[in-house]
Amino acid sequence: MRFMVIVKASKDSEAGVMPGTELLAAMGKFNEEMVKAGIMQAGEGLHPTAKGARVKYSAGQPAVSRGPFDFNSDLVAGFWLIQAKSLDEAIDWMKRAPFGGGAEIEIRQVFSPEDFGEALTPELRERGARLQAEIDKK
Amino acid sequence: MRFMMLMIPAGYETAAPDALPPVEAVAAMMKYNEALKEAGVLITLDGLHPPSSGARVSFAGGKPVVTDGPFTESKEVIGGYWMIEVDSRDEAIAWAKRCPASNNEVIEIRQVQEMSDFPPDIQQAAAGLEKLQGGSKR
Numbered sequence: 630m631r632f633m634v635i636v637k638a639s640k641d642s643e644a645g646v647m648p649g650t651e652l653l654a655a656m657g658k659f660n661e662e663m664v665k666a667g668i669m670q671a672g673e674g675l676h677p678t679a680k681g682a683r684v685k686y687s688a689g690q691p692a693v694s695r696g697p698f699d700f701n702s703d704l705v706a707g708f709w710l711i712q713a714k715s716l717d718e719a720i721d722w723m724k725r726a727p728f729g730g731g732a733e734i735e736i737r738q739v740f741s742p743e744d745f746g747e748a749l750t751p752e753l754r755e756r757g758a759r760l761q762a763e764i765d766k767k
Numbered sequence: 768m769r770f771m772m773l774m775i776p777a778g779y780e781t782a783a784p785d786a787l788p789p790v791e792a793v794a795a796m797m798k799y800n801e802a803l804k805e806a807g808v809l810i811t812l813d814g815l816h817p818p819s820s821g822a823r824v825s826f827a828g829g830k831p832v833v834t835d836g837p838f839t840e841s842k843e844v845i846g847g848y849w850m851i852e853v854d855s856r857d858e859a860i861a862w863a864k865r866c867p868a869s870n871n872e873v874i875e876i877r878q879v880q881e882m883s884d885f886p887p888d889i890q891q892a893a894a895g896l897e898k899l900q901g902g903s904k905r
Contacts, residue, residue: 633815635845647885653892661895671811674880675771681877682860686868693860698875703843705773705877710813716822723824724831733825735838737845740814748790756797760804764811 631739632719638704655727674707769879770859776846777871784820795867814847
């Protein structure tokens, strides 16, 4: 099973305050452990919402607004994609993440074609597989 | 520049653990995904199971505390994402506007941090990160 680990934004991350060398080194070590264990597939940080935008879909034209967006605990600062046998295994790994006080992460299972059952027609499945194959080629 | 397009569907915060998107929506989205791919813009994409089947880990007191979903205080949750490569935020916005999204959905566009965005001392502390980001292949 694949999981996305969403790292929540903090006032610091939204203000563009970069993590210190100590935290970067600890995080690098944690990442190395996860890669060695075959857990980590990807991990990225996102620039603050000040450099972002939102597109809202309502009747007619999509409405665009540019960041920064009001701070709330639902904003995202970064993510990992990990491979684990269960949600519990994912949680156990993430409990070891070297976060200081205040940080919060959310762990969510990624959809795979099997999750859709018969609703995903063979044609749709085939198209999805083709797209995935091209993505993996990169 | 890489951008993440985060899909935020209103109501997904209270969706049942086994909730699936409607097949027609998946089919329309597949066309959009293929258009992104054909334009050479798409890096990867994923859909996420509802938060009610996920978990959160918070590090408030330095010790990890686990909370199972659903997360009642959330106003917004992520339903999925695209990672794209474009020349500017405006180009990312233009792509987001083409998404066949529903009226309850918002796409947030966020620039991904690249190593070259950081000052030299941080680049040094994070040396080797890019190698890890390739991660273990699925």
